[in-house]
Amino acid sequence: MIALTLLMTFSAVSANAQSKDRRKSFKSWDNYEITTEKVGVDGTKFVKVWGFGRTVDAATMAAKENAVHACIFRGLPGSATAMSTPPICPNPDTLASHEDYFQTFFAAGGPYLAYVSMTTDGVPSGTDRRKVKGGYKVGIYVQVMYDNLKRKLEADGIARKLSSGF
Amino acid sequence: MMRNTLLSVLSLVLVCWSASAQEKIKEVVTSNYNRNSVSIVNIQRGDSYDSNTQRAVSGFSLGDKYDINNIRTKSLRMPKTRTEGVSQTEVDEVVANTAFAREILASIFNRDSNGMMDDKTVRYRGNYDAKDQDVINARAARVGTDALGDLGHGLVSGSYIVLTDFYKIERNTDSKGNVYWTTNAQAYAYKIGMDRDALDSFYEQCWIYDDDDQAAREAKNRAFRNLDIPMIPVARATSAGTGSSVEEAAESCMGNLITGLENRIPAWEVAVSIIGKRPLRAKIGTKEGLKNGDRYRAYSYTEDRNGNLKSVKRGFLRATEISSNTGMSIGETEPSKFYQISGIANIDEGWTIKQSNDAGIGVALGPKFLGLGNSVGIGLDLDYLMNVSNVGSMSYFLLSGSIDLGKSDYLPLFVGLGFGYGLHLTRMFEIMPYAMIGGEHMGYSNSDKSNDRFLRESALVLEPGVRAAVNVAYPLQVFAKAYFDVLTLQGPLYKMYNEQVGHKSGLGIQFGLKWTF
Numbered sequence: 001m002i003a004l005t006l007l008m009t010f011s012a013v014s015a016n017a018q019s020k021d022r023r024k025s026f027k028s029w030d031n032y033e034i035t036t037e038k039v040g041v042d043g044t045k046f047v048k049v050w051g052f053g054r055t056v057d058a059a060t061m062a063a064k065e066n067a068v069h070a071c072i073f074r075g076l077p078g079s080a081t082a083m084s085t086p087p088i089c090p091n092p093d094t095l096a097s098h099e100d101y102f103q104t105f106f107a108a109g110g111p112y113l114a115y116v117s118m119t120t121d122g123v124p125s126g127t128d129r130r131k132v133k134g135g136y137k138v139g140i141y142v143q144v145m146y147d148n149l150k151r152k153l154e155a156d157g158i159a160r161k162l163s164s165g166f
Numbered sequence: 167m168m169r170n171t172l173l174s175v176l177s178l179v180l181v182c183w184s185a186s187a188q189e190k191i192k193e194v195v196t197s198n199y200n201r202n203s204v205s206i207v208n209i210q211r212g213d214s215y216d217s218n219t220q221r222a223v224s225g226f227s228l229g230d231k232y233d234i235n236n237i238r239t240k241s242l243r244m245p246k247t248r249t250e251g252v253s254q255t256e257v258d259e260v261v262a263n264t265a266f267a268r269e270i271l272a273s274i275f276n277r278d279s280n281g282m283m284d285d286k287t288v289r290y291r292g293n294y295d296a297k298d299q300d301v302i303n304a305r306a307a308r309v310g311t312d313a314l315g316d317l318g319h320g321l322v323s324g325s326y327i328v329l330t331d332f333y334k335i336e337r338n339t340d341s342k343g344n345v346y347w348t349t350n351a352q353a354y355a356y357k358i359g360m361d362r363d364a365l366d367s368f369y370e371q372c373w374i375y376d377d378d379d380q381a382a383r384e385a386k387n388r389a390f391r392n393l394d395i396p397m398i399p400v401a402r403a404t405s406a407g408t409g410s411s412v413e414e415a416a417e418s419c420m421g422n423l424i425t426g427l428e429n430r431i432p433a434w435e436v437a438v439s440i441i442g443k444r445p446l447r448a449k450i451g452t453k454e455g456l457k458n459g460d461r462y463r464a465y466s467y468t469e470d471r472n473g474n475l476k477s478v479k480r481g482f483l484r485a486t487e488i489s490s491n492t493g494m495s496i497g498e499t500e501p502s503k504f505y506q507i508s509g510i511a512n513i514d515e516g517w518t519i520k521q522s523n524d525a526g527i528g529v530a531l532g533p534k535f536l537g538l539g540n541s542v543g544i545g546l547d548l549d550y551l552m553n554v555s556n557v558g559s560m561s562y563f564l565l566s567g568s569i570d571l572g573k574s575d576y577l578p579l580f581v582g583l584g585f586g587y588g589l590h591l592t593r594m595f596e597i598m599p600y601a602m603i604g605g606e607h608m609g610y611s612n613s614d615k616s617n618d619r620f621l622r623e624s625a626l627v628l629e630p631g632v633r634a635a636v637n638v639a640y641p642l643q644v645f646a647k648a649y650f651d652v653l654t655l656q657g658p659l660y661k662m663y664n665e666q667v668g669h670k671s672g673l674g675i676q677f678g679l680k681w682t683f
Contacts, residue, residue: 038307046306056516119306121299121497125439125516126197127475131468141299143306 043147222416231455267395292318351419401430447501481509508640526551532678541572558590
């Protein structure tokens with residue numbers, strides 16, 4: 001009987017820890033899924049990206065942020081129909097060294113919104129809209145104005161121009 | 167000993183619950199619906215009914231919901247008497263010996279006698295099936311909307327054949343000497359066993375190009391003739407029908423057979439997302455064969471602690487206003503409207519709704535008190551849903567029957583027809599004023615053989631009333647009915663019997679349960 005009680009207690013603690021880990025992983029900016037859907041029209045990237053938030057709207061905004069974040073820092077993975085895209089800022093220290101700039105850039109309603117458009121028809125729906133503990137996880141289709149974003153970061157001295165190496 | 171048994175039982179329950187949970191995870195309902203294509207083939211038995219049943223099958227229209235693959239084989243010969251239906255094994259054998267998959271491919275790719283094919287049908291179907299999201303995606307991509315036709319290649323795997331079989335065909339005569347026919351029917355559905363790899367292999371081995379030389383053409387034609395693509399059995403449905411001719415009786419079975427198959431083939435059930443509330447709206451319509459009153463079930467999605475996706479049932483809704491979407495999508499499809507009829511939670515934007523066919527027939531049974539006999543009886547009501555409006559008002563055709571148990575010597579039996587108009591104050595509660603006209607028949611005389619005996623033993627009854635029904639666990643409802651029976655135009659024999667029975671106009675009530683099928 002004692003063994004059974006211990007086993008159940010251990011299971012409950014383990015499940016709780018797993019649940020906390022999972023919630024943390026949702027909130028982490030390094031943990032989002034993004035896939036390249038197709039080759040976008042000139043100067044754009046067409047991706048499907050996921051976000052997490054307390055409401056569907058918050059999760060949708062988070063997904064838009066994630067899409068721009070991926071273009072700047074992570075790069076976009078390839079797919080059956082599109083090549084992978086390297087990040088605009090491949091240097092891993094860029095975020096830390098320009099923290100103030102990116103705080104402003106990614107602030108609520110910040111400049112990043114000028115470089116991303118949601119192309120999901122209506123609201124995130126079906127299996128792209130999941131209720132999870134603490135909120136919603138949504139997947140949306142977005143078009144990132146990649147070339148414009150790159151030019152903006154180059155103009156602001158955040159990203160190095162291709163010509164600067166010569 | 168007791169404790170060990172208890173622990174064993176507990177462990178077993180946990181294992182079963184876990185297994186059941188795993189099973190549920192696998193059954194995720196999604197909104198990925200694509201059009202399917204169907205060919206109907208009639209099974210002929212080599213008797214005189216072959217031509218009648220063949221005409222019924224050939225004349226049947228599947229409607230806008232399905233594309234039709236015009237294959238060469240329209241009928242299959244299976245010599246066997248019609249005393250029983252052909253079995254699954256027998257049909258499997260015949261299907262395996264017929265080149266249905268090749269015929270389907272030849273139809274879809276317009277293959278001519280030289281083996282030349284084109285993708286016109288595939289591209290047309292791809293464009294026709296494209297949803298608004300596909301159009302928007304295509305516009306955001308460099309390939310553009312011209313690529314929408316490519317979606318049609320994915321639809322090849324949604325090709326089916328349906329084999330119909332009619333048996334126990336019988337000639338009957340009613341009491342007035344009119345002849346009518348009855349038949350039993352069954353349908354077997356088979357799906358083409360062709361995935362994307364098999365389709366790619368087909369293109370590679372069998373597609374003849376203009377610049378192919380004669381040897382290459384022959385090799386590709388040979389490859390086509392040698393294609394070995396299975397037809398996989400997926401469902402069986404049964405029905406029965408009546409008509410003034412064999413053809414009419416067979417025709418009357420066809421709709422039920424297709425509905426029966428729809429209920430058993432998940433890929434045939436339309437699924438789509440809700441795009442707006444007040445009223446609930448979804449981008450389906452006539453193209454998907456949607457009709458007023460059609461029932462759908464709503465699902466939302468969650469993830470369990472391991473990240474496994476689960477669909478959660480959220481109640482039912484019925485189509486109210488149907489949009490005409492029988493054209494190519496341009497990204498702005500007009501949605502149809504729906505009304506939620508059950509479920510605790512309000513159906514929300516983004517949730518998936520999936521076709522969940524029902525007959526729209528409610529059966530209500532319960533004891534009746536007072537009324538004509540001022541006594542206790544049993545009442546059975548049938549209601550058929552005729553129309554649903556955006557605000558949830560529903561029109562019903564009513565058929566009611568009841569028997570007075572207090573005067574069983576004279577067997578007073580009431581049968582009435584009527585019309586009801588249900589108002590939904592909330593989705594859980596319906597109040598329905600109705601009016602009914604019917605007759606009450608009383609007594610039985612063996613010696614009186616006159617033609618008008620039935621009328622002379624009957625009286626006309628008018629019944630205005632109101633019925634209230636509450637969802638308990640949809641489709642189960644509890645109902646209460648209050649009505650006023652007006653007894654009039656009594657036949658002479660009825661009047662005589664009624665002196666003993668004592669039926670008269672009066673207020674009645676009924677309680678009971680209602681189930682919607």
